[in-house]
Amino acid sequence: MTPRATGSKQRQSAVVEATVANGCYVLSGDLLIETIDRLDHDLRGARLIDISQVAQLDTAGAWFILDLERRIADADKGRLIRGATDTQRQLLDTVRASMPTEAEITEHRPTITDRIEAIGRATANAGRVALELTSFLGEVIAVMGRLIVQPRRFRMTSLVYHMQQVGWNAIPIVALMAFLIGVVLAFQGATQLRQFGAEVFVVDLIAISVLRELGILLTAIIVAGRSGSAFTAAIGSMKMREEIDAMRTLGLNPMEILVVPRILALVLMLPVLGLIADVSGLIGGAIMSWIELGVSPAVFQSRLVSNTDVWHFGVGMIKAPFFALIIGIIGCYEGMKVGGDAESLGRLTSTSVVLAIFMVIVVDAIFSIFFSLVGV
Template identity: 70%
Template sequence: MTQRNRQIEGATPDAPVHGARVSGGVLSLSGRLLIENIAGLSRETGEARAIDLSEVSHMDTAGAWYVVDLQRRMADGDDAADVTIRGADEAQQQLLETVRRNMPAGDAATIPRRTLADRVEALGRKTVATGRAAVELTEFLGQVMAALGRVVIHPSRLRLTSLVHHMQEVGWNAIPIVALMSFLIGVVLAFQGSVQLRQFGAEVFVVDLIAIAVLRELGILLTSIVVAGRSGSAYTAAIGSMKMREEVDAMRTLGLDPIDILVVPRVLALILMLPVLGLISDVAGLVGGAMMSWIELGVSPAVFQSRLVSNTDVWHFLVGMIKAPFFALIIGIIGSYEGLKVGGNAESLGRLTSTSVVLSIFMVIVADALFSVVFALIGI
């Protein structure tokens, strides 16, 4: 074994780094080409067309990358094979060849500027993808409704323990945040309404404003948005995690329907608990509005109650309660559907969880707008 080979294997003390020098068209490298040393070496190659490694004592992967990069710089667009590397022993040659095979082909191609036709094509593709997703979601809705129908016909198919657990998670555990949010909304409505109505001496009508806004729209709408962000995302994350761990595939292998086991209890829990949360939201909103009306306008709780009962149609309350099951169905279906679409990586789980929340809130607002139009047309 030669003295230089013994140095490469580490049998001798560390050699100093002598760097690189160009002489007679040859770039001679010397010393130790290691990751901690190559940063200080020059990358100027001059007119050299060959690289001499006979004085290199140590070389690691970073050093091999440095040599291959110098070879490409010398080629300057020509075939890099025209620039010779000499003086390398067998181990160094193998390392250089391994690094060369794994080097990127070159600078990334410049991304061409998008034309109007490209933008129209991208818009068309997104439109088609959205249409396909809508069809798939409608199909999934049909499957869930069929599963709910089977549960109604055969109640023994219902997983009662799972249902009660999800009712607690969706309903009971959400009461504090829903009640606090609605209370503050009532306070804001009373305060802002009083500022505007005081200009016309109609402060007492703030009761009608609060009652109609909270009972008919804001109570159930804001509750649904909170539930979509809280429970809809939890549905997607939980089912998506099971999909990542292949538990859903294992269910199908055992002859179990994931919709019956995972989706139906969650959707049914939402359908049962969202009206309850809506009722709590309405009460909290009215309490907040009554408190601020008393503080800001001097409308006593007794006056607030009597005007609320005498001037507020019961249909304002029923409109909100009618919306609740439909909003619950939207949130449950979208949350479960996105969860079952999760792939085998964490990136898809995070992306689809965000998609679930955004899509649920958007569809709830769209449904609320449609309900408003329908109720206005029938005079409710």
């Protein structure tokens, strides 16, 4: 009979109730983690909490009581919990000391000093990144010079592999992009030039835009998003797994094995991708000109050859190696910065793409100004 009585008593003690009487929130029973879900936080106008009838109290129950006390304290101050035993009071004090404090939320309007400080910090950070990239570029050039002196150290297999990854495998997306750009230029140009009866000049518009700017620029942007991020992710993953540290331990130079083949592959393949983009853009423009304006492919080709200076094509090809160097340096540099966690890998991969695209556009603007000044 004793075990049954004990079990019945335990089941009864597992009951918890909450009532409000005379402005007092009265809790009774066992206030434990498995019972507090039966209660709600509705104080129903109570201004005191009575726990004199609480038989058992754990940390979850103490948190429940203190949460009620905090909500009452918004209106009233003073002793809000009564009936606690010494043990319960010690537990409440311990939980109260560990609960986070609600910081007062005040609207902070940035002052002119805060704005100047933010600009200064951003400028200093940009200068630091520029200095580190310059140092990284110098290290890459030094390694390339050493490989020229000692060509047996150069890994041709790695170069060919990366040329396939960044060049051959990127041809479909680059060609499609350039073809669609040519179509859009022809369609928009025809729409605008038709108003002045100058539809034939759409050929010059397409040729100059694609050959001089858009072909190589958009190709570089696609390569930055595709290959630059791949460089950062691949090198960063090796950095996370401590494979680069293992290389150094074995006496291998990660710059020779990981960085130089990737950068050289980009420098060699980006001009080829640019050429493919130029051809695809001109084909797309010619097809749309034929459909929209009735300019036959023969007329398009004749006007393209007679009115388009070869320097328009040359300007785009001159930019290609510089864009490739920028994308490769930034992609490998960000990969080398990856720490031991996956969060830094994702963050630096995104940074690599954004920074590479930004720098490509900046350098393209510089080239445009330069060629305009020299009359090319």
